[in-house]
Amino acid sequence: MPDIPPDAQRSPDGNYWWDGTQWQLVDQSPAQAAPSTDNGSAPASAPIPADAQRSADGNYWWDGTEWQLVDQSKAGPGADPSAGQGQQLSGDQFTSMLDAAQSGVVEG
């Protein structure tokens, strides 16, 4: 993986940097940002705020201090366990999402 130039543009969530052609994943060391699995401090039953930042794989959420494991068993009926701000979409899914979002042209 190439070194990240110090002046490289970063995505707002800090997970990607722009190499001049495309977005590259920031190779975060476990100590820096990888979701922690051994802290044991997160109460598994703690409610996850609706606006909580999620990890890219959707398995962790940020409590403001550290990453907490998402307790999938607490997900509501029909909840997608991979849902979250870090949800990965394909190009086709992105297109479908925007196509579904658009309304017809109206006057006024």
Added chain:
Amino acid sequence: MSEVTDVVNTGVSVIHLMANHAGIKTVQGGYANGFPIGYDGTGAFGGSFKQVTKHWKQTSDWWDLTKVDFDFTIGVNWLACISQNGSGHYIDQITPTLEVAYLPVDFTVDVEANFPSHGNKFGSPHDVIAGMPFTLAISVNGVFGQALSWREEKNVVVMGDGTWSWPPDSGTTASC
């Protein structure tokens, strides 16, 4: 009044607007118009603004999956029903618009209108209805684990009598 030979755009040829979660920026602004050749609009009479808009709002199904919300509206404004020396239906101040209610971080919306130097004549030789066709390109870029892009380009027409076409939709009721 003598016959109008051509309808021309003496305004800008490109308008580019851009928005992200931080706000809306006019990258390249201005207005296009559709007047008889050799006429700059001086002495024009009347006119009424028309606006058409198209709305993008996240659906609940996709929100359930992505937990990402967005809500923005893109439109076209123009001043129709302008007459010169008592005749004609010309157009001025044609411009795309972009309004944002909400965009997530990592989202950008670009709107670019490309106008020709000439428009079209409709109506009769002595009561010309100007038409201005242009391309309206809308691009949305977002990051969902990877950089993604969506683009739509439409051939839009606005008319001096207030009618319009933005495929697949159109407004055929004259408003002058």
